[in-house]
Amino acid sequence: MKCFEKLVRDFITSSLPASMDPLQFAYRHNRSTDDAIAHLLHTTLTHLDEGRGNYVKMLFVDNSSAFNTIIPSLLTTKLGDLGLHTSLCDWISNFLTDRPQSVRVGNCASSTLTLSTGAPQGCVLSPLLYSLYTYDCTATSSSNIIVKFADDTVVVGLISDNDERAYLEEIKHLENWCQENNLLLNISKTKELIDLSWSRHTSSLAKKARQRLYHLRRLRDFRLPSKVLRNFYTCTIESILTGNITVWFGNSTKQDRQALQRVVRSAERITHSELPDLQTTYYKRCQTKARKIVKDPTHPNNRLFSLLRAFRERKRLPDGQDREAEEELLPTGHSGPESGKLINCGDHHH
Template sequence: YAQYQNQPPQHTRSAPVCIPSKPLHGRRSTLHLALTYLENKDSYVRMLFTDFSSAFNTIIPQQLINKLNLLGLNTSLSNWILDFLTGRPQSVRVGCNTSSTTTLSTGAPQGCVLSLLLSTLLTHDCTAKFSSNHIIKFADDTTVVGLISNNDETHYREEAAQLAEWCGANNLSLNVSKTKEVVMDFRRNSVDHPLLTLDSSAVERVSSIKFLGVHITEDLTWTTNTMSLSKKAQQHLHFLCRLKRASLPPPILTTFYRETIESVLTSCITVWYGNCTAADCKTLQWTVNTAAKIIGTPLPSLLDILLSPAIRKTLQEHQSPLCKTAQQLFPPGCETPQF
């Protein structure tokens, strides 16, 4: 692999694709599209959150290689990837028992860094057909955002049908029973929206959904998300009390707090904290204050963490090393403003 990685690929132009380089970018892109469009008159947004059955296990290596060749990837590197994906021995070991070895020539190894990149490249041609729709992808999570006006859902429904056809042509099984839809309509004279149908099955409409770790609701409030984070963080206060009773020093207690409680409360904080209500902020801060009393030392508030230099630096997407690296992986024509 080392002898091939420095060879420049022969780029070919491809259709625009919106693939965030990090989960945070995916959440912000989705919400930004919705919030910006909802400012228009007589408009609403429908979001389709798809679910694939064993997406990484259904990759056909030769089909992937054909797409890599169309993207202009070096032939030697393509052959190396094909060799990596085919003829893989696999067995299962539980304790002292080991199963017989099975050779696999489909799918990509779970937990492999390369598998995530290959899955992204495999779906690079899954793009929106209409300008009023946007397809946002991160790993095997694919979201269709339909920007609708004047109750005309023709393009959105055609986009969803085209996505289902694309999945069938690329050996991806669309799990309609786990696919959900959220409708964001703040118009005074809003009408009942007909259910979306995929593969002759109706897609369930929900009032909230957990998307890349963040609860998104149809009314675009963050109470559901903050209550979920608060409940999860408060469960760890019990263990903090147990450590306090064991006479552990404050530095160790503070480290435990930051790893198990603060990390939960600040998960994707740049996405939702700015629009939280005073009641939601108070609920979250209660957990911080309780932990500070247990430890016996002051702890930074969530607002202080949000305004810290480290968090502000993450907001500078154009300076993110991961973002720059991701941009170098795609040929010209694959970048979009959401990227």
């Protein structure tokens, strides 16, 4: 069944308009959590730079058992509005309704219930169906944006002159939208961000990485080859230190960066080999991310990058100069202030 679900998922994805819900960053080609965070930070920093007294409020919204509260009839109506064929909408409705469910613990099983609400947890289709169910949850004011990644939602209010009315009205509109769509807000887990410091985040990363150094030392004590030690470092330690690095490393303080780099230096002593430093990894991933965005005209951040004339004329360059022209796309001083802010998010020490 999961194989068939994958076929249906891919068919639905290929049938959707590219312009649909551009600020939903989940389940779309060339989108990830760091794209969502980068867009969020760029919007925030741009507004703060536009005028003295400007500030931003962010409300991170949590829904209780979001997948379990989807109304299939409402979902299929929305799928039809998106242009999906009636037969496919009917199949999805049939897939989600009259589902038998029971719970088994050991040799004990509960009585069977028939469910006609929600999308089954663990199904291949459920995350995509939820994102389509919420595609019409968008900001109503130009001074607000709503950024989504699957069932994670943040309302961003760009506030000037201490006028928060549009932001508060947006929250009220979101509350009404949730009620109309049978989604229950989890008030205890819905939080408003008041500080953009990354120190707590980097401290958490350093702590997790240091804990895994113990296992790296144990492997060394067992006299495993240096190559195996490096692979273990890459999979279990570097992956922690560099997760979404393009959106937070540029805003981290010098002290926080040094704390993270000390973990890398400790790993080098254990593995007896040179490992990539975080600054280099950060620059390389920024470059990779920038090139992907430039090549994707449907990406919400594509408009922030402008191709230089030298790159547009690369076909006329002598052999060997293509690489030099390509470098001019990067946000490290060549692509303009907008693209630089997107990737680097203020690459300085606080």
